[in-house]
Amino acid sequence: xxxxxxxxxxxxxxxxxxxxxxxxxxxxxxxxxxxxxxxxxxxxxxxxxxxxxxxxxxxxxxxxxxxxxxxxxxxxxxxxxxxxxxxxxxxxxxxxxxxxxxxxxxxxxxxxxxxxxxxxxxxxxxxxxxxxxxxxxxxxxxxxxxxxxxxxxxxxxxxxxxxxxxxxxxxxxxxxxxxxxxxxxxxxxxxxxxxxxxxxxxxxxxxxxxxxxxxxxxxxxxxxxxxxxxxxxxxxxxxxxxxxxxxxxxxxxxxxxxxxxxxxxxxxxxxxxxxxxxxxxxxxxxxxxxxxxxxxxxxxxxxxxxxxxxxxxxxxxxxxxxxxxxxxxxxxxxxxxxxxxxxxxxxxxxxxxxxxxxxxxxxxxxxxxxxxxxxxxxxxxxxxxxxxxxxxxxxxxxxxxxxxxxxxxxxxxxxxxxxxxxxxxxxxxxxxxxxxxxxxxxxxxxxxxxxxxxxxxxxxxxxxxxxxxxxxxxxxxxxxxxxxxxxxxxxxxxxxxxxxxxxxxxxxxxxxxxxxxxxxxxxxxxxxxxxxxxxxxxxxxxxxxxxxxxxxxxxxxxxxxxxxxxxx
Numbered sequence: 001x002x003x004x005x006x007x008x009x010x011x012x013x014x015x016x017x018x019x020x021x022x023x024x025x026x027x028x029x030x031x032x033x034x035x036x037x038x039x040x041x042x043x044x045x046x047x048x049x050x051x052x053x054x055x056x057x058x059x060x061x062x063x064x065x066x067x068x069x070x071x072x073x074x075x076x077x078x079x080x081x082x083x084x085x086x087x088x089x090x091x092x093x094x095x096x097x098x099x100x101x102x103x104x105x106x107x108x109x110x111x112x113x114x115x116x117x118x119x120x121x122x123x124x125x126x127x128x129x130x131x132x133x134x135x136x137x138x139x140x141x142x143x144x145x146x147x148x149x150x151x152x153x154x155x156x157x158x159x160x161x162x163x164x165x166x167x168x169x170x171x172x173x174x175x176x177x178x179x180x181x182x183x184x185x186x187x188x189x190x191x192x193x194x195x196x197x198x199x200x201x202x203x204x205x206x207x208x209x210x211x212x213x214x215x216x217x218x219x220x221x222x223x224x225x226x227x228x229x230x231x232x233x234x235x236x237x238x239x240x241x242x243x244x245x246x247x248x249x250x251x252x253x254x255x256x257x258x259x260x261x262x263x264x265x266x267x268x269x270x271x272x273x274x275x276x277x278x279x280x281x282x283x284x285x286x287x288x289x290x291x292x293x294x295x296x297x298x299x300x301x302x303x304x305x306x307x308x309x310x311x312x313x314x315x316x317x318x319x320x321x322x323x324x325x326x327x328x329x330x331x332x333x334x335x336x337x338x339x340x341x342x343x344x345x346x347x348x349x350x351x352x353x354x355x356x357x358x359x360x361x362x363x364x365x366x367x368x369x370x371x372x373x374x375x376x377x378x379x380x381x382x383x384x385x386x387x388x389x390x391x392x393x394x395x396x397x398x399x400x401x402x403x404x405x406x407x408x409x410x411x412x413x414x415x416x417x418x419x420x421x422x423x424x425x426x427x428x429x430x431x432x433x434x435x436x437x438x439x440x441x442x443x444x445x446x447x448x449x450x451x452x453x454x455x456x457x458x459x460x461x462x463x464x465x466x467x468x469x470x471x472x473x474x475x476x477x478x479x480x481x482x483x484x485x486x487x488x489x490x491x492x493x494x495x496x497x498x499x500x501x502x503x504x505x506x507x508x509x510x511x512x513x514x515x516x517x518x519x520x521x522x523x524x525x526x527x528x529x530x531x532x533x534x535x536x537x538x539x540x541x542x543x544x545x546x547x548x549x550x551x552x553x554x555x556x557x558x559x560x561x562x563x564x565x566x567x568x
Contacts, residue, residue: 048133083430506533
């Protein structure tokens with residue numbers, strides 16, 4: 001058996017379980033999220049860290065025998081948010097040659113068929129899982145996430161999302177049979193009989209434009225959806241977070257070569273902030289698919305200008321928490337404290353606007369005024385981040401200096417309820433840490449809060465009443481987009497009104513979270529990340545439409561051969 005079909009058979013049980021999980025929507029994963037030596041090997045952490053450290057200050061060779069063919073020098077300017085330049089130099093692409101090589105690699109990949117392609121993708125994912133510690137350190141020192149989050153979100157959770165895309169791709173490609181016999185009765189006349197074949201034809205070359213904060217979690221769905229459906233893929237990382245995706249491309253190229261395919265089916269296109277190439281790539285006629293994760297301004301530009309391509313975007317939004325009442329006030333405060341603090345708010349799912357009636361909310365501790373709600377959340381944040389080690393792991397480090405400028409601006413927009421502080425990191429003295437800023441603003445001052453303020457920034461919005469709070473959240477989602485809402489209410493009628501507004505606005509809603517589930521989190525095989533129904537993005541990670549739009553089905557039909565003549 002040749003390598004690709006053997007890979008498919010080797011991973012068939014995982015694929016079948018993944019496809020089943022898509023319709024069940026329950027918890028399932030083949031990739032353990034705990035960075036334990038008992039699971040990944042006693043030396044896995046040390047080996048992964050050593051592998052990461054060995055990358056620093058050196059050229060990054062994508063293949064054992066050198067770099068991908070189409071290069072013209074090197075680029076690289078990553079600086080760890082925890083201190084120090086990484087010093088990794090990546091091959092600088094010659095775009096004409098790179099795209100030509102990708103196109104030339106596709107015919108054999110397409111001819112191999114869905115099962116062979118899926119088998120190779122599953123093998124890549126398994127090898128990525130084995131390298132989770134190395135990737136985690138690369139994530140940590142490019143994005144600023146704490147190590148535990150880097151491992152989970154950048155490793156197993158990202159691999160889950162990649163596998164989810166492969167499972168959807170396999171299901172959609174398998175929906176139509178490769179061959180069919182079509183018979184139409186004609187009464188007394190002979191039936192019309194046709195032999196038909198159906199061919200999965202990819203769109204072409206996909207471009208994946210990576211983000212700075214979650215390069216693998218957001219990148220893997222597109223990368224694996226492209227490859228599984230027969231497309232080549234060019235990976236253009238954010239210049240501040242190249243290494244995690246470079247390692248990914250390195251592993252994928254090795255597996256493709258072992259399986260007998262051209263490694264140029266996946267290529268790295270690194271650049272620098274001073275000489276960006278994303279716009280040039282996005283509008284190239286060779287690019288048939290574009291996936292983008294990042295800010296709304298560039299996402300809007302891609303949607304408007306990459307007219308030759310099928311475009312999938314996840315952009316920025318203004319996420320809301322709507323508070324009416326709760327039967328666990330302390331749990332509410334603790335849950336929101338963690339959601340606001342995690343990775344210093346540098347997540348597209350982090351809550352920003354806390355909307356509640358100006359006269360307060362009902363709780364299990366009695367009626368709480370606006371000020372008491374604010375102080376409850378502020379106290380919970382301070383308690384959560386009171387220990388330096390725990391604070392460092394939860395907050396991570398600020399990745400972009402622009403976030404610090406937004407913090408300063410936000411503090412001038414209203415009454416500061418809780419000031420953002422700058423705790424030191426116990427192990428990385430050069431790291432920049434910031435605790436959440438909590439600012440009270442008047443509901444009428446929409447210019448202050450009805451825009452995304454990315455980072456550890458939250459506004460308490462004193463609305464007229466609960467319906468005013470709901471409508472303000474709905475209007476904001478319609479105008480600026482939103483990925484998540486969180487609602488707290490003990491009155492089922494209120495929850496129903498919030499739910500109706502969320503569905504209309506196309507926002508994922510979480511209700512009455514007071515325990516170990518947080519609005520920031522989105523689980524593969526169960527949660528859809530982004531809906532595509534509001535300006536926060538035009539696609540969901542991951543649904544059938546996310547993969548089915550990456551290929552076409554082309555049919556060939558011919559009259560069936562007549563039956564053999566009866567023997568004399």
